[in-house]
Amino acid sequence: MDFELSQEQIMLRDSVVRFVQDHYDFAQRKALAQTVLGHSDENWKIFAEMGWLALPFAEENGGLGGQAVDVAVLTEALGSGITLEPLFSSALLGGRMVETLGSDTQKSAIIPSVLAGETKLALAYSEPNARFVLTYVETTAERSGEGFVLNGRKSVVLQAASADRIIVVARTSGGVADAKGLSAFVVDAEASGLRRQDYPTVDGQRASDLWLENTPGELLGAEGCAAPALNAVIDAATCAVCAEAVGVMQAVLDITKEYVSTRKQYGRAIGDNQVVQHRLVDMSIALEEAKAITEMTAMQLDEGVPDISAQISAMKVKVGDAARFVGGQGLQLHGGIGMTDEYPVGHYYKRLMAIEAMFGDTNHHLNHFASAI
Amino acid sequence: MELRFSAEDLAFQKEVRTFLKENLPAGLLDRSDRGLHPLKEDIVAWQKVLHNKGWIAPNWPVEYGGTGWSLTRKYIYDREYFLSGAPQTISFGLRMVGPVIFSFGTQEQKDTYLQDILESNTWWCQGFSEPGSGSDLASLSTRAVRDGDAYVINGQKIWTTFAHWADMMFCLVRTKSDCKPQEGISFILIDMNSPGVEVRPIVGLDLDHTLNEVFLDNVRVPVQNLIGEENKGWTYAKFLLGNERSGIARVARSQYQLAKLKQIAGVEHQGNGLLIDDASFRSQIARIEIELKALEAMELRYLSQEIAGRKLTAETSILKIRGAEIIQAIRSLTVTALGPYGLAYEPDDVFRRRNDGPIGPEHLHGAMADHLYQRAATIYGGTNEIQRNIVAKAIAG
Numbered sequence: 001m002d003f004e005l006s007q008e009q010i011m012l013r014d015s016v017v018r019f020v021q022d023h024y025d026f027a028q029r030k031a032l033a034q035t036v037l038g039h040s041d042e043n044w045k046i047f048a049e050m051g052w053l054a055l056p057f058a059e060e061n062g063g064l065g066g067q068a069v070d071v072a073v074l075t076e077a078l079g080s081g082i083t084l085e086p087l088f089s090s091a092l093l094g095g096r097m098v099e100t101l102g103s104d105t106q107k108s109a110i111i112p113s114v115l116a117g118e119t120k121l122a123l124a125y126s127e128p129n130a131r132f133v134l135t136y137v138e139t140t141a142e143r144s145g146e147g148f149v150l151n152g153r154k155s156v157v158l159q160a161a162s163a164d165r166i167i168v169v170a171r172t173s174g175g176v177a178d179a180k181g182l183s184a185f186v187v188d189a190e191a192s193g194l195r196r197q198d199y200p201t202v203d204g205q206r207a208s209d210l211w212l213e214n215t216p217g218e219l220l221g222a223e224g225c226a227a228p229a230l231n232a233v234i235d236a237a238t239c240a241v242c243a244e245a246v247g248v249m250q251a252v253l254d255i256t257k258e259y260v261s262t263r264k265q266y267g268r269a270i271g272d273n274q275v276v277q278h279r280l281v282d283m284s285i286a287l288e289e290a291k292a293i294t295e296m297t298a299m300q301l302d303e304g305v306p307d308i309s310a311q312i313s314a315m316k317v318k319v320g321d322a323a324r325f326v327g328g329q330g331l332q333l334h335g336g337i338g339m340t341d342e343y344p345v346g347h348y349y350k351r352l353m354a355i356e357a358m359f360g361d362t363n364h365h366l367n368h369f370a371s372a373i
Numbered sequence: 374m375e376l377r378f379s380a381e382d383l384a385f386q387k388e389v390r391t392f393l394k395e396n397l398p399a400g401l402l403d404r405s406d407r408g409l410h411p412l413k414e415d416i417v418a419w420q421k422v423l424h425n426k427g428w429i430a431p432n433w434p435v436e437y438g439g440t441g442w443s444l445t446r447k448y449i450y451d452r453e454y455f456l457s458g459a460p461q462t463i464s465f466g467l468r469m470v471g472p473v474i475f476s477f478g479t480q481e482q483k484d485t486y487l488q489d490i491l492e493s494n495t496w497w498c499q500g501f502s503e504p505g506s507g508s509d510l511a512s513l514s515t516r517a518v519r520d521g522d523a524y525v526i527n528g529q530k531i532w533t534t535f536a537h538w539a540d541m542m543f544c545l546v547r548t549k550s551d552c553k554p555q556e557g558i559s560f561i562l563i564d565m566n567s568p569g570v571e572v573r574p575i576v577g578l579d580l581d582h583t584l585n586e587v588f589l590d591n592v593r594v595p596v597q598n599l600i601g602e603e604n605k606g607w608t609y610a611k612f613l614l615g616n617e618r619s620g621i622a623r624v625a626r627s628q629y630q631l632a633k634l635k636q637i638a639g640v641e642h643q644g645n646g647l648l649i650d651d652a653s654f655r656s657q658i659a660r661i662e663i664e665l666k667a668l669e670a671m672e673l674r675y676l677s678q679e680i681a682g683r684k685l686t687a688e689t690s691i692l693k694i695r696g697a698e699i700i701q702a703i704r705s706l707t708v709t710a711l712g713p714y715g716l717a718y719e720p721d722d723v724f725r726r727r728n729d730g731p732i733g734p735e736h737l738h739g740a741m742a743d744h745l746y747q748r749a750a751t752i753y754g755g756t757n758e759i760q761r762n763i764v765a766k767a768i769a770g
Contacts, residue, residue: 128733129642131712136644155733156713177645199732202718202741209733265509275758324705331748335507335756336532339749340584341576350578350745353708357715367653 003295009073015050016077024081026344032084033204037162039084048117053091056236057099061111068236068301072243072294079247082351084205086120089159092237094121097167100229101184101221110165110186122163124154124187124210125230132364134234135179135227141170141217148172148185148219149193150212160208161198164189168212169230172223182226185217192216203354204347235312238359239301242294242319245355249287249322252330252348256280259334259345276333283329286322293318310372313365320362323352378445386449389428393457396422405460406633407736408704408743409721410583413496413538420462420493429491430467432616437475437483438491444680455625463535465497466490470543472616473560473609477601486541486562500530500544500563500587501610508759510545511554511607515589517546517561523593524548524561526569529586532753536572536585539565549604560606562598569593579742580720614754621689621754622696624669630703631662637710637736648710657709661702668695687767690760697750697757704744711737718742 005013023043032040047053056071057063066074071092078087095114098107098121113119130136139152150170160166166187174181187194193215196208220226257280260271270276297315300308327349331338338345356362378386401415411419423429431447433439442450455461471490474482489495506513515528526546536542542563549557563570569592575584600609635658641648648654675688708715714733718741724731731738751757 126713128714129644131641131643131648133644156716197729197732199717199719201716203716207716264505265507265512267509273758275761328748332751332756335752336502336749339578339745339752341578341580346578346745349748353741353744354716357709357711357713361709361712361715363651363654363657363709367651370653 005073009070012070013073013077016074017080019046019050020078020081020083024083029082029084038200038204038206039086044085044117047085047087048115052087053117054115056092056096057111057115061099061107062115068239068298069295071240072298075240075244076247079244080251082203082248082347086159086162088237088241089122089163090114090120092240093123093233094163094167096233096236097123097184097229098220100233101226103221106220119165120163122157122160122166124157124160124166125169126155127153128155132360134230135182136177137169137171137182138176139168139170139212141172141183141185148217149214150185150187150217151214152212154210156207157210158205158207160196160210161206167220168217169226179227181224182230183223184220184226184229186220187215187217201354203351234359235308236301238312238316239294239298241355241358242315243298245319245323245352246287246291246294248348248351249290249326252326252345253283253287255345256330256333279329279333283326286325290319290322310369313369316360316365317362317369320356323356327352378449382445382449385446386453389450389453392426393453393459397457397459401460402458405458407739409739411460416460416463417493423462424491424493429462430471432468433471433475437487444676448676451620452625456629458629465499466495468616469499469613470497473543473600473613476612477609481597482600495541496535496539498533498536498539498542500533500542502532503529504531508756511558513545513547513558515546517548517559523595526563526589526592526594528589531586533585533587534583536587537574537582541565542587545606545610555607557604558606558610559603560600560609561594562600563592563594567592567594578745578748581742622668622672622692623700624665624672627665627700627703631665634658634703634707634710637707641710641712657706661699661706664699668699687764690763693754694757694760700750701747704747707740708744711740715741
């Protein structure tokens with residue numbers, strides 16, 4: 001039992017902290033979020049050069065063989081800058097789907113260029129009627145000649161607009177709610193019959209809805225066995241995003257502590273009021289709990305603990321509650337200034353809101369945990 | 374104790390309900406349903422409809438254009454108004470400066486301003502908060518110095534809602550400093566077109582523009598724009614803020630928005646089922662509804678105390694604390710109801726310029742904007758922390 005970081009993990013964390021200091025001050029991030037792309041290809045090159053894109057992939061696929069705990073160190077440190085580059089969609093979601101499901105040929109064709117930052121991927125799994133049920137898939141794929149054609153609609157596909165290829169989960173057999181019969185396909189961003197509606201997300205990132213109409217797709221691996229891979233990839237990504245939330249909450253706590261010590265009303269710092277001090281204590285406790293359960297879950301993922309999904313849900317519930325509390329009270333203690341686009345705390349709050357709605361919200365995971373007891 | 378209204382009051386209730394149903398414009402209602410601010414021209418047009426009906430200013434005395442309703446009727450009217458889904462009429466003229474002018478203003482001031490407020494010809498904004506003076510309002514430092522027949526005003530106001538639409542600002546300024554902070558404040562009316570007034574937008578978390586900073590640089594304001602006596606402004610401000618607190622619990626508005634939330638949950642799919650059939654989501658709605666029932670009971674009980682002639686003090690703070698917490702819970706759960714689409718967000722002005730269809734479900738637009746905006750409900754008009762201090766003093770005796 002050891003929650004301490006290794007030397008390599010400390011180096012990883014420090015390199016990310018330096019990156020955030022150099023490239024992600026508040027004004028830089030705000031300007032970046034307002035560009036059409038919504039992130040920086042220059043920064044993306046750094047992600048590749050630093051090996052952050054390679055971290056979650058196996059060494060045999062050209063990756064660094066990093067585990068969930070390593071990815072958590074990376075995303076937690078990135079959380080302090082609420083970075084905008086598509087690490088999740090390209091590496092942790094799309095890339096990991098290819099690694100988990102793809103044939104050797106597919107892996108060697110796709111993964112090296114994803115690690116190098118040359119190809120960006122996105123993962124299209126959710127649908128308007130599914131809410132957070134991963135295996136509820138109405139989109140269909142049918143054999144057509146050598147390959148497959150896909151028909152249906154995907155919703156809130158993170159960073160689809162900047163992706164070169166989109167991994168699309170579609171049904172090759174079974175009813176809409178069956179866990180069996182799901183397959184994954186590689187769809188070219190320029191494929192015929194693919195229409196996108198792009199939009200910003202509340203946290204300054206990008207997402208799209210996709211309409212597929214006889215869109216050609218290349219089957220990833222074998223037919224009909226995508227569900228376990230999708231579950232595993234989403235579980236790992238959930239852990240990574242919870243670690244990011246921990247980093248975001250730490251930043252909220254830091255700026256809020258700073259603010260209440262400098263903001264004066266009635267002749268003294270507002271932080272001199274015991275009610276404010278206790279609020280900060282409660283925020284710290286929520287953060288400590290979130291950090292502990294996230295690290296614990298990452299270690300369990302790496303151990304290969306069976307039936308990990310209840311633990312994933314416990315983590316997401318705890319982190320979701322903490323995010324709402326810490327983010328909300330961060331705004332509250334800032335008063336009016338926290339409600340503005342010009343001040344950082346609101347941007348952290350919005351990222352926490354987004355994280356709460358990613359990979360299953362608190363209600364979804366509470367239900368899932370409850371069904372497992 | 375008696376729960377029922379009289380037959381006459383029930384007839385009045387029916388009249389209000391029917392009128393609102395028949396006259397509330399669909400476009401105004403749609404924006405209000407979504408939680409978006411009304412457009413200026415829409416709310417002005419609507420307020421003119423209410424004025425023509427004679428209902429624009431229920432809290433004004435009859436001699437100045439009020440309705441002469443009893444407290445019970447005012448309660449019924451407010452309740453029906455918000456249950457109709459209508460957006461609140463803009464407070465700055467009707468609920469804030471109007472009562473100050475008819476209570477403390479000169480005859481000339483009454484003649485100059487009141488009718489235009491009733492007819493919504495003049496848009497007012499509130500110049501109270503300053504960068505260094507939020508909760509501690511009395512520490513404000515914008516200075517007014519007498520120079521002949523005018524005051525020369527220098528300073529900065531902040532969080533000035535709709536200042537960019539305003540013709541006039543009622544403003545607290547410091548006219549004396551060698552005294553207790555509250556004793557050197559004056560209440561003055563500033564024409565926003567005066568030289569030296571500069572309005573700069575503050576973009577909110579919702580990426581929308583409702584708030585502003587107002588810079589006052591050697592602004593000359595005629596002495597006849599002073600309300601009441603010099604250095605007595607704090608008294609008028611306290612009177613104004615006291616009026617602001619009526620209807621502060623927002624029970625009917627919250628009930629309306631809770632009903633909207635149920636509608637959304639009734640059409641949001643969750644695999645083969647609907648969100649409304651999810652037991653734990655239902656419990657979350659139920660818990661808010663129960664909180665709201667208690668708030669409503671509390672508000673009615675306090676209303677009855679007022680009718681019996683008792684003066685409320687800490688009770689309005691209690692209503693504000695719970696009202697704000699409940700509206701936040703409703704708007705937060707409304708975003709949750711959107712599921713993954715809770716992530717999607719585009720500001721209202723972008724939405725209105727869109728050529729293609731809206732993002733996601735029809736009910737998406739506005740939910741996050743209002744969730745973000747309502748984060749301020751526990752901040753403005755006295756933070757919940759300050760409100761709790763008021764209650765603490767009251768119960769400590």
